[in-house]
Amino acid sequence: MVTEKMIKIIGQDFIWDKLKLVKSKNKVSNAYLFYGPDGTGKEAMSIKFSALLNCLNKNLAPCGKCSSCLKIKTFQHPNISLIVPLPKEKTINKNDNPNKALTNKTLESIINSFKEKIKNPYLELKIPKANTILINSIRDIRKKVYMKSFEEGYKCVLIFEAEKLMGSQQESANALLKILEDTPSNSTFILCTQYPNKLSNTIKSRCQSIYFPPLKEDDIHTFISKNYSFLDENSKIISSLSNGSLKLVNKIIMNDFVKIQKLILKFVADITSNFDTRKNLIIQLSKDYKFDTEKVKLNLNLLSFWFRDCFYVARNNNISNLIFSSLVNELNVFILKYPKADYTSIIKLIDNSIDYLNKNIQTNLVFLNLIIEINKKLNKKENE
Numbered sequence: 001m002v003t004e005k006m007i008k009i010i011g012q013d014f015i016w017d018k019l020k021l022v023k024s025k026n027k028v029s030n031a032y033l034f035y036g037p038d039g040t041g042k043e044a045m046s047i048k049f050s051a052l053l054n055c056l057n058k059n060l061a062p063c064g065k066c067s068s069c070l071k072i073k074t075f076q077h078p079n080i081s082l083i084v085p086l087p088k089e090k091t092i093n094k095n096d097n098p099n100k101a102l103t104n105k106t107l108e109s110i111i112n113s114f115k116e117k118i119k120n121p122y123l124e125l126k127i128p129k130a131n132t133i134l135i136n137s138i139r140d141i142r143k144k145v146y147m148k149s150f151e152e153g154y155k156c157v158l159i160f161e162a163e164k165l166m167g168s169q170q171e172s173a174n175a176l177l178k179i180l181e182d183t184p185s186n187s188t189f190i191l192c193t194q195y196p197n198k199l200s201n202t203i204k205s206r207c208q209s210i211y212f213p214p215l216k217e218d219d220i221h222t223f224i225s226k227n228y229s230f231l232d233e234n235s236k237i238i239s240s241l242s243n244g245s246l247k248l249v250n251k252i253i254m255n256d257f258v259k260i261q262k263l264i265l266k267f268v269a270d271i272t273s274n275f276d277t278r279k280n281l282i283i284q285l286s287k288d289y290k291f292d293t294e295k296v297k298l299n300l301n302l303l304s305f306w307f308r309d310c311f312y313v314a315r316n317n318n319i320s321n322l323i324f325s326s327l328v329n330e331l332n333v334f335i336l337k338y339p340k341a342d343y344t345s346i347i348k349l350i351d352n353s354i355d356y357l358n359k360n361i362q363t364n365l366v367f368l369n370l371i372i373e374i375n376k377k378l379n380k381k382e383n384e
């Protein structure tokens with residue numbers, strides 16, 4: 001295997017192979033649409049493909065050492081432009097550079113997050129209130145792509161969260177469409193989105209579409225084992241929670257989910273505790289849900305894993321395929337406490353609750369109902 005000198009992509013080998021072939025056959029398209037769920041490597045792949053198209057050592061992978069690769073690593077390559085949704089903090093004129101719409105502080109933080117993104121392409125760019133791709137960003141690109149190039153290689157325009165081209169009156173989308181209808185040679189546009197349906201058909205018809213499927217659990221497990229020194233049990237739990245998204249993996253790890261065992265024991269204890277603790281838990285979950293929907297759902301998924309393990313231990317004491325194999329003692333204590341528990345119904349209950357949350361049904365009611373029903377299904381008496 002060739003060691004990758006820059007931008008490590010997890011999984012998606014067949015897409016990378018396809019893009020390498022495109023390059024070696026000199027059949028680079030004017031525009032690509034990389035679409036698929038979040039955290040599957042669309043943006044990472046767009047950066048890597050741009051690096052490949054511009055690498056001065058004409059290898060099958062960007063070398064990471066030539067002046068072109070080095071410029072990409074520091075996010076200073078004149079051939080590579082990145083378009084992202086931006087907030088409109090200041091009023092600007094028609095021909096102004098889009099950066100003029102930003103305060104200095106925002107601009108600085110965006111440049112820093114771009115540099116971080118090149119280092120870890122699976123990081124989420126966090127730009128507050130960035131709801132649309134500004135028309136000025138497209139006008140600015142227009143100038144750049146038609147200008148004579150002083151560098152060898154391909155001019156690559158990467159557009160992240162491309163669905164946000166479709167903002168007010170779709171003026172950005174229309175402006176882009178005009179460029180796509182007459183793209184100069186030696187330039188390519190790569191639109192990345194997890195919501196391809198939000199893009200107009202006219203734009204999509206100009207692009208060659210490439211689907212990025214969710215990553216395989218095995219690929220994610222290997223990635224975590226290589227990069228972090230977690231217990232194998234935890235790498236497996238994180239992989240199963242990740243839904244095939246490396247962004248979610250990053251988030252789980254940054255959220256201290258590595259203390260999974262502690263977290264789940266506390267969660268289970270609170271749910272089965274006295275009235276006041278349960279009441280506080282419902283308030284807390286509703287509050288957390290407003291700020292970090294994903295995190296609360298992860299907690300519920302963990303809870304579902306816990307009861308799945310209870311089911312196995314209670315049924316046949318089969319501990320070979322437990323998720324929380326390090327908590328086998330705690331699991332045994334738990335199931336002895338609730339000999340009449342109906343674990344299958346509890347797992348179904350949790351799944352339904354996640355469904356309700358997705359449908360934006362009043363969250364505090366969802367949590368209230370979930371906690372009451374879990375206690376019922378554990379076959380507890382109310383005063384316990």
Ligand SMILES: [Zn+2]
Nearest residue numbers: 055063066069
């Ligand atoms: Zn290179």
